[in-house]
Amino acid sequence: MRPAMASAAIVASSDADALPAAAADRQFPKGFTWGTATASYQVEGAAKEDGRGVSIWDTFSHTPGKVVNDANGDVADDHFHRYKQDVQLMKALGVKAYRFSIAWPRVFPAGSGAPNPKGLDFYNRLVDELLANGIRPFATLYHWDLPQTLQDNGGGWESRDTAKAFGDYAGYVASGLSDRVHDWFTMNEFWVFINLGYRFGVHAPGLKLSNARANQAAHNAVLGHGLGVQAIRAHAKRAVRVGIADSTSIGVPVMETPAHVAAAERATRESNAQAMTVIREGKYTDQFLREAGADAPKYAAEELKIISTPLDFIGLNTYTGYFVAADPTKPDSYVTVPNPASYPHMASPWLNVCPESLYWGSRHVTKLWGSKPIYITENGCSSSDVPDKNGKVQDTDRVMYLRNYLGQLRRAAVEGLPVSGYFLWSLMDNFEWADGYTNRFGLHYVDYATQTRTPKLSADYYREVIARNSVL
């Protein structure tokens, strides 16, 4: 028997010419946008620099007992100072697009009122560096770092004033960056920042509100999104595209029969009633209103129009899905099928391996709400990464995960669903919210003591995928 290949030999040479003809059936459409993603609080650090205000995540992470090992984002990946080096990591991967988020409290330290020009300067530098390296910036305006002042005065998303302040902030940033940034996302993952932050208390601001108050906060958040879409367009210096990056939950049919597919589509519509569904339909579903009863949010009819302002593209953060079946006893119904304990997951217990979610997400969203370009704005996984004696992380599980998910995304593209691009979460290990630094999602291993970034096997894999525009 031949010995197993040495690790160095595993890494191929990015020579797309060597692509065997048989791999043609693995190809993505020409012009498919390959990217990677991060978020401000998770990577930037420099928490007190250049006049940045305090965010709810500074407060939360500095409250003992909230984050594993009481970690915080004061330094994180020090990306604020190392962004040039990080852009070179992207360039080496070959990505053509980068999704990053803007820290609201850098730009408006108190959330509203006087802007801090030095705050926007960082993003000016970052955008210029990306463009100089041929990488297209996709900016997200809210990835959870709400200015603390807005939380203190009026309760953050519990207040409509926060939605208004978000619109003003979005317009200001758009006027400053839209000469170079064409692609915008208002907010990241409504369900997560509302429910984990205001209902279950495990993310900032750490509240456990009643259903009525949490539903109102959710409503104010999608209202802020709508105001943001309008403000970005109103203040843009050039034509822009605006969308959302939502953690739309995806119902996956237990098997691909017409009845189960229809059930999964209905489940997807209902389980996103407070986010994607109201944004795309301009109304809450009957089922949601019935179940919420007296806890349903209060709003004026014109707010639904603002919330459902048409979008240019749809961003889906898709990590997993849940299984759905038709209920043969009740037509037009659905049942959620729970997973057994043996269902496989990645290092994060919530991250069930469900590659089909990328296909069904694209298909349901298109079928339910019409055809718009779809970007997978986040997909990736945690792994128990440990560097080997050469300092290399051989994250074969992450490669397995990516290969399977990309195969399903390719199926969506081949069937003509409008999938335009994919942003792998994440460029590098970073501050993983309540998990602190204990959970790694990066293509690059970060040694936090030295801030060294080292490409993992998955980075080599992704580079080859991009070079060949093909699942490998």
Ligand code: GBH
């Ligand atoms: C994304 O959220 C975020 O946008 C990104 O910032 C984050 O780094 C990335 O995923 C990886 O997690 O432990 O049961 O309370 C994805 C949605 C939000 C799902 C947090 C899991 C914790 C569940 N995730 N959630 S639990």
